[in-house]
Amino acid sequence: MGQTLSGSRYELHVSRSGAAQSKSQDYFTIHAADLEESGDPGEDLVGNVHSWEVGSTVDGPGIRFVAFLTGCFLRCQYCHNPDTWHKNNGRPVSVARAMQEIRKYAQVLKISHGGVTLSGGEPMVQKAFAMQIFKRCKQLGLHTCIDTAGRLGDRMTDEDLALIDLHLLDIKSGDPAIYEQVTRQPLQPTLDYARRLSDLGRPMWVRYVLVPGLTDGYDNVEKVADVCAGLKSLERVEILRFHQMGRDKWEKLGLEYPLRDVEPPSPELAERVRGQFRSRGLTVY
Incomplete structure (x- = not known):
């Protein structure tokens, strides 16, 4: 338990047991071990962590301590951390x-x-561990943030949500068919979670990854913008431009990277998409 986990989210980490599995x-x-949940609420509760970084300024407000937990049900084509898909x-x-x-x-x-921001992977895969961290962070007076796709939002109680000061909510498509193409998972749970956060008044920033030829369709963006316009507690929208920084991990894991020939979006495309969100009166970055 004493080993250091500091480093970069872009470094490949695969444990011996995870590699064997x-x-x-x-x-x-999705492996059987990825579905297991621990109910032990104590200090001895053990989670699985890819790495942590200190000093991030892109994972919520201010300077952040960011822990990347392992385990995720989504299989995003542009994922830059495929080594976090499996909890082990x-x-x-x-x-x-x-x-x-x-x-x-x-x-x-x-x-x-x-x-403190919990990212991943998908932190809700390890919900018990994540909430114990957040509970103790609040006792220290620290701002808490979760980076999530909301796929497992039904695991979260209202009491859990009260411990999270900010959601970085990834909405990867507004069209259900495109969402499933991107992630291999359904869109609806994410939309349900977004509306629940809105109804509860829980602050959120929506993140949208812009991938030319995949998520950049005008109508698809319009649907995401319409969803965002209806979220009462939404503070901002962040347009994240696709990059190739995940390709190396896919290749090291022996996986075929589906977007190997895709270029980052042009400034003109990125501005068009930002404009679609701004047309709803939203704050866009």
Whole structure:
């Protein structure tokens, strides 16, 4: 439990047990271990962590401590962390160990109006672990943030949501068919979760990954913009331009990267998409 997990989200991490399990199964399938949930609420509760970074300014407001948890049900074509798909690919970390690390930076995080962000993967795969971290962060007076696609939002109680100050909600398509093409999962749970957050008044930033030839269709963007316009607690929309930084991991894992020939979106395309969101009166970055 004492090993360091600092590093970069872009470094490939695969544990011995995770590698063995993945070799015996289709890497794209959801493994049985990915479905298991722990109910132990104590300091000894162990989660699986890919890595953590200190000093991020792109994962919520201020300076952030960001922990990348393993486990995700989505199989996004542009995923830059496919080594986080399976929970057992992470390294075991207890709640107590994680909080020991977070406390080192608590004062700096407060001064910078930052806090702690749980990302992944999909943090809700390890809901019990994630909520114990958030509970203890709130006891320290730290701002809490989750980076999620909302696929498992029905796991979250209203009490859980009260511990999360900000949702970075990834809405990857407004068209259900395109969403399933991108992720291999249905869109509706994400929309249901977004509306629930809105109804509860829980702050959120929506993130939209712009991929030429995949998510850039005018009508598809219009549908996402329409959803965003109806979210009362939405503070901003972030347009994330597709990049090739995940390709190396796919190749190292022996996976065929489906977007290997796709170029990042042009400035003109990115501005057109931002304009579609701005036309609804939304704040766009």
